[in-house]
Amino acid sequence: MTARPKLLVTRRLPDDVTRRLTAHYDAELNPDDHVMPAEELLAKAAGKDALLVTPVDKITPEIVAKLPASIRMVATFSVGYEHLNIDALKQRGIKASNTPDVLTDATADIALLLMLGAARRAYEGERAVREATWKSWSTTYMLGVHMTGKRLGVFGMGRIGQAVAKRARAFDMTIHYYNRSRLKPELELGAIYHQTAEDMLPHCDFLSINAPGGPETYRWLNAERIARMPDGAIVVNTARGGLVDDEALIAALKSGKLFAAGLDVFENEPNLNPAYRDLSNVFLLPHLGSATIDTRNAMGFKALDNLDAFFAGKPLIDEIA
Ligand code: DGY
Numbered sequence: 001m002t003a004r005p006k007l008l009v010t011r012r013l014p015d016d017v018t019r020r021l022t023a024h025y026d027a028e029l030n031p032d033d034h035v036m037p038a039e040e041l042l043a044k045a046a047g048k049d050a051l052l053v054t055p056v057d058k059i060t061p062e063i064v065a066k067l068p069a070s071i072r073m074v075a076t077f078s079v080g081y082e083h084l085n086i087d088a089l090k091q092r093g094i095k096a097s098n099t100p101d102v103l104t105d106a107t108a109d110i111a112l113l114l115m116l117g118a119a120r121r122a123y124e125g126e127r128a129v130r131e132a133t134w135k136s137w138s139t140t141y142m143l144g145v146h147m148t149g150k151r152l153g154v155f156g157m158g159r160i161g162q163a164v165a166k167r168a169r170a171f172d173m174t175i176h177y178y179n180r181s182r183l184k185p186e187l188e189l190g191a192i193y194h195q196t197a198e199d200m201l202p203h204c205d206f207l208s209i210n211a212p213g214g215p216e217t218y219r220w221l222n223a224e225r226i227a228r229m230p231d232g233a234i235v236v237n238t239a240r241g242g243l244v245d246d247e248a249l250i251a252a253l254k255s256g257k258l259f260a261a262g263l264d265v266f267e268n269e270p271n272l273n274p275a276y277r278d279l280s281n282v283f284l285l286p287h288l289g290s291a292t293i294d295t296r297n298a299m300g301f302k303a304l305d306n307l308d309a310f311f312a313g314k315p316l317i318d319e320i321a
Contacts, residue, residue: 005049005311006070010036010057013077014293017300021052024308042066050075050310052303055083056269064088073310074321075303078290079103079160080240081320082214089321096321097306101159102298103290107238108163110289111208114236114262115152115168117283119206120144121260124280145205145234145259148172153204155197155220156211156239157183164208165191176203201228206236213240223248232259238289241266246273253279264289 004026012033013021021027028044030036035056036044042063045051050073053059059074064085073095076084081098089096117123121144128134128142152168154161157179165175166189175191177183178200182193194200197220201207207229211217221235222245229235235258237244246267252258260281266272269287276282290299306316 005307006047007050007052007307008041008044008048009052010041011054011077013052013300014296016297017304020301020304024304027052038063042068045071049073050307052077052307053084054078055080057083059084059089061085061088064092064094067092067094073097073307075306077299077303080213082212082240082242084320086321094321095310095316095319097303097310097316097318098320099299099302100318102302103295104159104163106292106295107160107289108167110264110285111160111164111210111236111238112167114238114264114283114285115147115206115208115234118234118236118260118262118281119147121281123283127280145232147206150174150205151176151203152206152208153177153200154191155200155207155209155243157191158210158212160238161208161210162187164210165189168206168208173206176200198225198228201225202230204229204233206234209235209237209239209243211239211243213242217243219243219245221245221249223251226252226257229258231257234258234260234262236262236264238264241269241272246276250275250279253281 007025007027009027009029011030046068047070049070051071052075055078071094074084074089075097077099079098079100084096121142125142149172152173152175154165154175154177157177168175176194177191178194178197220243226248249261253261262283264285265287276284306318309316
């Protein structure tokens with residue numbers, strides 16, 4: 001019998017995924033689900049063939065340089081992979097995969113939840129009911145922004161951006177988008193393409209951020225770009241916190257330049273900029289974009305499909321390095 005590949009799994013996995021994994025791999029698991037410090041990850045990687053990591057594991061060039069020679073593949077349980085230094089992995093000949101497609105719908109659903117939650121003041125309303133500060137129905141109480149028929153700008157029209165646009169069409173929204181390249185008409189479905197994000201911003205009553213994180217998009221939504229948006233606009237982010245300049249967004253939420261924001265992702269999660277907690281016009285979620293039972297199982301199975309392909313000597317299904 002050939003030896004089973006040895007895996008280090010940095011976080012707890014859904015039960016069904018763990019069952020499939022342990023049936024085929026000799027896996028070191030993390031049953032208490034703590035975030036592994038780099039030293040622990042490196043120590044436990046000794047003698048392993050592959051790592052199964054998540055977005056909280058920062059696989060920097062320094063870490064890659066220290067990985068044992070036995071590591072030949074890194075599979076991430078996520079579609080985003082800015083936490084992996086792809087150049088460094090490639091230089092060491094370590095393969096890497098991610099989990100695209102299977103979380104598109106769940107993440108787009110959360111973007112719509114954020115749009116509605118921010119526009120209709122869900123956080124303030126919830127709080128008023130729970131804290132019993134709600135006095136009576138009134139013609140002017142807690143009025144929000146009407147979403148139906150408004151203009152939605154999508155920054156990053158990949159799979160998730162397109163799924164957000166699809167949902168927004170059910171609200172009769174006009175879709176504007178910026179993407180590195182224009183979509184084919186059959187995918188564009190009437191959405192209005194802008195050659196620069198700057199051109200799109202004045203058309204965004206709502207803005208949904210759906211581009212990948214990383215150095216190219218770091219702090220993309222800054223004070224200058226917010227200034228280009230219509231007064232009273234709404235921003236939602238389900239991509240990565242690093243795309244937003246928090247100080248600029250907080251200032252715009254405080255001044256009323258923006259009506260509200262909905263945020264599922266933050267720079268330095270879970271240590272978000274504390275000013276967000278004091279603002280009532282921001283609807284906050286703890287990175288739940290892909291957090292459904294079905295989606296997390298599907299992500300885990302996809303990570304395993306890639307590992308299985310690698311150890312069977314086949315091409316990776318979702319190769320990123
Ligand atoms: C991803 O897969 O990149 C998501 O952010 C996890 O929800």
